[in-house]
Amino acid sequence: MAFDAVETPFGKANKIVGGSATYAAYAASFFTKPVQQISIIGYDFPQEELSAMAKRGIVLDGVERVKNKKSFFWKGRYHEDMNSRDTLVTDLNVLEDFNPIVPDSYQDANFVMLGNLMPKLQLRVIEQLRKKPKLIVMDTMNFWMETAMPDLKKVLQKVDLLLVNDAEARELTHQFSLVKAAKEIMKMGPKYLIIKKGEHGALLFNKHKVFFAPAFPLEDVFDPTGAGDTFAGGFMGYLAKTNSVSFENMKKAIIVGSAMASFCVEKFGNTKLKEISRADLNKRIRLFRELTQFETAF
């Protein structure tokens, strides 16, 4: 849970609420309650945002507030293709001291999402869980592959599903082919793998199957920040709601996540996620169906 400043070819937003956990929680709260949040924020994180989250059934017992420090801050500028960006500022602030504690009230969680963070901290969360969840999903990034690979490999052995983008899957395995990369990653621990390709959609793998969901073709992508986290939150929220981790159900969860992400990018920050209704989401899922489904008799 953090602040972002974002520049895109379409405009500029200074210091808006962002952070993986914020996007993921908003998206998941569409489907399941409670969403039990673990994060760290500074004195500057707005009370209105916390109230809005609480109203949606996002429980904040695991969110630590530091009184004399600022929240994490990231500033970035997107290129015209919106698939690449430059980081202009990264102020760790409260994140330097983050020691995630799983509250007792969270111990029943069946669906655990580990946001992109230092692998050591992801591991510490897993180690605190007294009951084995139905599904542990982890996100990560190239930075940890370059600076904390041994720890990252330990976490990989303890999770069920890894969520990375195409460049990260390639960096993790030194394989250019995503199919080959997927096979190698599943040898490292996870039974499932999602490779996000931004505007080019997402692939879901298990040992025997592969499923592909496109990104929704939009007239304008306004701000891609948080799209991947919104995707993950929608995916996890739908799985939690339906309480099934079958491959067929994961396919549907990926469509749901893609639909949520397609809303996220239509406005700056999490604005759009707060505006849409269940009816809007259902309508977009119907459009996904038209976009991808065909008569199967050839």
Add this chain to the structure above:
Amino acid sequence: MAFDAVETPFGKANKIVGGSATYAAYAASFFTKPVQQISIIGYDFPQEELSAMAKRGIVLDGVERVKNKKSFFWKGRYHEDMNSRDTLVTDLNVLEDFNPIVPDSYQDANFVMLGNLMPKLQLRVIEQLRKKPKLIVMDTMNFWMETAMPDLKKVLQKVDLLLVNDAEARELTHQFSLVKAAKEIMKMGPKYLIIKKGEHGALLFNKHKVFFAPAFPLEDVFDPTGAGDTFAGGFMGYLAKTNSVSFENMKKAIIVGSAMASFCVEKFGNTKLKEISRADLNKRIRLFRELTQFETAF
């Protein structure tokens, strides 16, 4: 119909049979007979290749053979991502004199595919048609947008479907968003548009609908040369076989084209297209189904 020399990260092929029309005809001949070819070749084009084509029901009455000139030759080198390439040599040879003549025996054609060529020549083919075909599809490329835009726009007004890649759709319209580009292109004439995105799949548009088919996720892409033409040939062949240009049928034709293209890239040149059977194709279409179809009740 031409010769290619190709270098990829996986190997090298010197002077193998290539050319858009060759790939498209092989792919189409899987579904419909006769495939009526119009092209120009030099004295060096192998008789065995012509015999192999004839055996598959590809009629060559419209193929002119020039006795004292060589066939068109292209040499290229693919980058590691296989989505981009450098052209090393382009020898026009016989193509300098190409004046496509539609034989009388071809005049009943219902499905006409105009390969990527000087727009003036594409227009000349259309003008020779005495009966309006059910569907005229054209391919083109950025080179013609830069050197023959007025002619290109004339052809666009006379075709039903334009087939381009994403970069070409953007260049043609100066729109970065493919959805916006599609809208503008359909104002230029075509009722349908296919935007090919290489390894990222293909989009089909009409005024009201959009459909997306992914590229098949392969362990290795060996040589992408001809994949787009194979896709087009499979698409056209399936439409001709089923004799319907409904949007629903075009969706299926795109899946068929994508399946054909996924074979093409597995070996150099058209080798693989000559090896596969109808059963191989059906099997891959089933894999496409698993890759894209999900239970639609959420």
